Amino acid sequence: MTGIADGRVVVVTGAGRGLGRAHALAFAAEGAKVVVNDLGVGLDGVPGADSPAGRVADEIRAAGAEAVAHGGDIATDAGAASLVASALETYGRLDTLVNNAGFLRDRMLVNLDEDDWDAVLRVHLKGHFLTLKHAAAHWRAEAKAGRAPRARVVNTSSGAGLLGSVGQGNYSAAKAGIVALTLVAAAELGRYGVQVNAIAPAARTRMTERTFAEAMAAPDAGFDAMAPENVSPLVVWLGSPGSAGVTGRVFEAEGGRITVMEGWRPGPTADKGARWSPAEAGEAALKLLAEAGAPGAVYGAD
Structure with a gap:
């Protein structure tokens, strides 16, 4: 079995169902050896x-x-x-890490318990950090030993992390943090031959079945746009040698559409050259806002 991931050893977290399963199968179909990680929890994170x-x-x-x-x-x-040790002990190497694991505990902010906040941040954001840390330590050691890797990391953010989502303050914050972590990791690890990118997928999974209920109720007869398998080709390419030179990027993937997302950039600006008074600062801010583009709508907002 050969393909663009031929011979690579790929770790996929949260790979027991949904997007993670689709990614694992797609990598295997392209010749990769896959370490399939899943804790086997429900939507709320309970095993x-x-x-x-x-x-x-x-x-x-x-x-x-x-x-x-x-x-x-x-x-x-x-x-x-x-x-990470499982990949090294089983196959003797690690080439690609796909961070995908996560779950939801949706609440409006005033009803969001501290435990629900901590649990979602723990799995999504801390789970990305810890696997990335241990994989990166291995790749750094390889680079220092003169065995420069062609390593790849694909993190999983969300439109909720890019624009926000009503009722998902914990999830949105975690997914926004993953974008920032991706940018930092790409900058820090490039010297060791590691590329780090993120995707913001839209697909039918256990986590999104209510969000995409209408799309799932009437899929196009020739193309199921919400199938998780639609996202996996981009993930496999990002995790392969073919993506050489691509790092620190965020992609949206939905159906047959791929979009390069462009994050915060300086917009209209004003510089007085001295300290503003509050009234002056407000007047300047209003003028700048009139010149700026409108922000994207928060998911679920009226």
Whole structure:
């Protein structure tokens, strides 16, 4: 089995279902050896009794590719370290890390408990950080030993992290943090041969089934735009040697559409050359706002 990821060892977190499963299968179809990570939790992050990671690994092996399951908690230091170790011990190398794991605990801000805030930030943002940290430590050691890697990291943000989403303050904050983490990691790790990018996918998963209810109710007869498999080709390319030179970027992916997202950039500006009074600052701000483009709408806002 050959393809653009031929011979690469790829770790995918949250790969037991939805987008993660689609990514794992797509990498395997392109010749990669896949470490399938999934804790096997429900939508609220509570562990279940089954092992979705094992089922996906079996599915990959049945198709003639190589895979191993990992059921550790990547939002703990030990779990993230064991995930990287699983790739190295099983296949002797690690080439690509796809951070995908996450879950939801949606509440309006006034009803959002501290535990719900902490749980979502822990899995989405801390889970990205810890796996990235341990993978990067391995790649840095390889580079210092003269074995420069062609390593790739694909992080998973969201439109909620780019524009905000009503009722998802915890999720939006975590996904926005992932974008910033991606930019920092790309800047820090490039010297070691590591490229780091992020995607903001829109697809049908357990997490989004209510959001995309209308689109799922009447899919196009010839093309299911909300299928998670539509996102995976971009992820596989970003995780392959073919993406050489692409780093520190954020892509939206939905159906057959790919968009390069452009983040915060300086817009209209005014400089008095001295300290403003509050009234002057307000007058200047209003003039600048009149020259600026309108911000994107927050998802779910009236």
